[in-house]
Each structure stands twice: as structure tokens, then as C-alpha cells.
Amino acid sequence: MQVKIINKSNHALPNYETIASAGMDLRANITENIILDPMERTIVPTGLFLELPIGIEAQVRPRSGLAAKKGITVLNAPGTVDADYRGEVGVILVNLSKEPFTIENGERIAQLVIAKHERAEWLEVETLTETERGVGGFGSTGVK
DSSP: OOOEEEEOSSSOOOOOSSTTOSOEEEEOOOSSOEEEOTTOEEEEEEEEEEEOOTTEEEEEEOOHHHHHHHOEEETTSSEEEOTTOOSEEEEEEEEOSSSOEEEOTTOEEEEEEEEEOOOOOOOOOSOOOOOSSTTOOSSTTOOO
16 A cells, blocks of 8 residues: 655654564654653654545554653554544653653654554444343453
């Protein structure tokens, strides 16, 4: 699939690092470092603008290394870039650690996954098909 992109950053386009990668790394496009204090959030610009086909979304997801090692994650994970959005792709980062984190220009801050999606057509009914699970949720299937 081809996706139109405008790159106003001074970084290379996002790319797949391996043949089986689902996501492409997004890089910070900033003129000054951003210091993200504990429990603070900010929107980090990428300099990228997309034109996605209808029926396709771009999902902005955390990078596992940043999350595991530094406590930095995408606050609205996954963030969604809709096919009709033409603004700059921004990444809402939050620092869940106890230490300040410095974001530098060009740093890989998140990953972008291109995905198909469906549009639902609601069919209003009076009852739903019963299942073994039923209304059980939030841990109802057990711990182990």
C-alpha cells in the first residue's frame, strides 16, 4: 500500500527496521530538548503529515524499550491518525518514572503501525446472544 507523506523534519522517513516489523519508529522533530518531568505529559512534534486511504488508520504506539527502561509511554496508546486528518503527527508522551527524561531532536519516541479498520453499522436489538462468559469482565476469566 502506498501512503502519501510530507516530511518537514530533517530526519529520514519512518521505515521498518526488520522484514517482520509491524511498526516504524517516529522521531522527535524539535529545535530544543524537552525535559519531561515525572508524571508530566507533552505533545512531541514529528514533522510528518500523512494522507491515508479511507479504511486505513495510523496507530501511534509506545516503544517497548522506552517504556520498560525509562517509564516513557504514549498517553493515549494507541493514538489514532484518521484518514481525513491532514495536520502534523504529534505524539503524546508521558513520563511515568520517578526521574526526569530528556527528549532530544531525532530521538525515536514512538512507533507507527498502519492498519485497516472497519466501519460499524449498528443493528439495534432487544437481546444479545448468550455466551458462557456472559457479563463477566475485568478479570472474570481468572488470574492463572
